[in-house]
Amino acid sequence: MIPQDIAHKDDLRLDIAAPLSWRYSPGDTIIGSVVRNSPIVSPEATLKIWLTGTISIRILRAGSNRLYTDHECYINKWTLLKPKEYLIFSGPLHHPENSKQPLSWSFSLPIPSKPKAYITDSHQPHATFVPFDQNHPAYNILPGTLRACSSGYSPRSAAAIEYELHARLYYDRGGSKKAHYATLPITLRHSPGGADIHHISKGGSSYPRKVRSQRLLPEMKDKELSFRQKTNKLLASSKVPVFWFKMIIESPPVVQVDNPHPLPIRLSIATLLGNDRTSKIIEDVPQRVQINYVKILVKSSTTVIAPGGFSSSVHTGRQDSVVDLHFEDAFKNLESPLVLYSSVKANENIDLGNLFQLVLRRNGLYTNGKRCSSTPTRYLFPDCCTFILKHTHQFEYRINLTIAGETQEVEVFVPVRIIEAA
Incomplete structure (x- = not known):
């Protein structure tokens, strides 16, 4: 120019x-x-x-x-x-x-x-x-x-x-x-992804997490803890039950911009058994998990390559950026919190895609026909791999949840390929 x-x-x-x-x-x-x-x-x-x-x-x-x-x-x-x-x-x-x-x-x-x-x-x-x-x-x-x-x-x-x-x-x-x-x-469009496609979900899971509390026992769920019980919990006593779990997310491996079909995003929670895992006394107890909100970030990575000073040498670089889709704001409008129960096989799930009618458009994520963010989201360039650069994406899910009165945030990363609208 x-x-x-x-x-x-x-x-x-x-x-x-x-x-x-x-x-x-x-x-x-x-x-x-x-x-x-x-x-x-x-x-x-x-x-x-x-x-x-x-x-x-x-x-x-x-x-x-x-x-x-x-x-x-x-x-x-x-x-x-x-x-x-x-x-x-x-x-x-x-x-x-x-x-x-x-x-x-x-x-x-x-x-x-x-x-x-x-x-x-x-x-x-x-x-x-x-x-x-x-x-x-x-x-x-x-x-x-x-x-x-x-x-x-x-x-x-x-x-x-x-x-x-x-x-x-x-x-x-x-x-x-x-x-x-x-x-x-x-401005030139990227190669279209073909006709509108139905998204197919792919599994992703968090690292193992744990909750230590007497309230994991059914009979203690609503009772006030004594000073001794609070002390045992603070000192991580073996007398206090431990619940080990991991969050599982079914997330689309391919997302087409402006595709009208809801994104198939499903949450479930799996109980982890075995040595040094969930206490035997609560192995068969489904734990109530309250989903306070889910934050979705899109992480973009662009890898570039250039020839070096020698005949066969190369130099590579990478730049990363993050776009917040502001999905957590949609949870403020719920009449009651989302709840699911744990199991070894993670049989129960919450279908966020259908519940919120999630659609990714060019200017942001939409729930039930309304954009989550009050301002347009920065444009997400579709995935591409050409001669000297590769552009890829992944979803980062941050699930804020409460189990037995204990609140924590769990992260799950799932690769995703974003393609141009049809």
């Missing part, structure tokens, strides 16, 4: 016949116009437009002082599209000083459906995530727009898949050559 050209929109600007948030697909046609408001008189002028597409990454390594004031920087850039200029005007220009109507040239520019044929030229096969094989899907579809940057005062790595529309007005003026430029970012 050329900053000095953006500042002079009267000299040249690009207007697109689409909303600002419009996302194109590979193979679409961009329809718009190039506009000039400033006066001009020239015996000969040419106006050309072209589209660029790049994948660029940067990896920053700390130096010996572990600060980024002393660092090594590795950059890798791949050009996705073959340079091709389209002539949309050639001839004399005359636009008077006080003209109320700007000069305008309409155009329609096709977007290629796949990367250029010689995309691997000048690149090294060991410094890419994609084999040098034209049959690989990466060679047959343009990747969608993506931006990722590690957080912090001095970002350690960054990655972007970007497309830009360019225009150049080249003209004679008083015997000298002049040029004005305009640049406009174009």
Whole structure:
């Protein structure tokens, strides 16, 4: 992008016949116009437009002082599209000083459906995530727009898949050559995931957790503990029953954005038996588990690769980000708390997806047709793996629960592949 050209929109600007948030697909046609408001008189002028597409990454390594004031920087850039200029005007220009109507040239520019044929030229096969094989899907579809940057005062790595529309007005003026430029970012959709799909659930579980309390005994559930009983509990006495458990979450391995089917997310709790596990006295006692709320975070990871200083060496970097879907806010509207009971086989479950009608849309998570967050969620770029970057996701579930009067938070991590809307 050329900053000095953006500042002079009267000299040249690009207007697109689409909303600002419009996302194109590979193979679409961009329809718009190039506009000039400033006066001009020239015996000969040419106006050309072209589209660029790049994948660029940067990896920053700390130096010996572990600060980024002393660092090594590795950059890798791949050009996705073959340079091709389209002539949309050639001839004399005359636009008077006080003209109320700007000069305008309409155009329609096709977007290629796949990367250029010689995309691997000048690149090294060991410094890419994609084999040098034209049959690989990466060679047959343009990747969608993506931006990722590690957080912090001095970002350690960054990655972007970007497309830009360019225009150049080249003209004679008083015997000298002049040029004005305009640049406009174009957002490209990722490859659609096909028709709407029914999500299939996949299991994930927490690390073993425990609760130590006399209230785990049925007869002690509602009784006041004596001073001695409280002391035994505090000292982790063997006289105090222990309940070992793990939370199990059925979570979709694939989520399609804007899919109307509720996400199949189910909670259950398994009693853990065996040595140093649940006390024998309560092995057959189903424990009441109150689900206070569930927080869902989407953790995105972008891995990038760049060639090193030697013929076979590479450098990799990763940037992570987290998006809070604010699902816990939906629990404030429940008339009564969610409750399930433990068992060795975790037979009982709570179907959160159907209960709340959970749907992931482009601007956030929805429950019963309403967005959980009061403001739009930061856009989640779909999963993708292209030449020098991989973008993946996982769900992090934080389940706040109460057992026998003891409240704790349990975390469960489940990989998920987010795909573009159909």
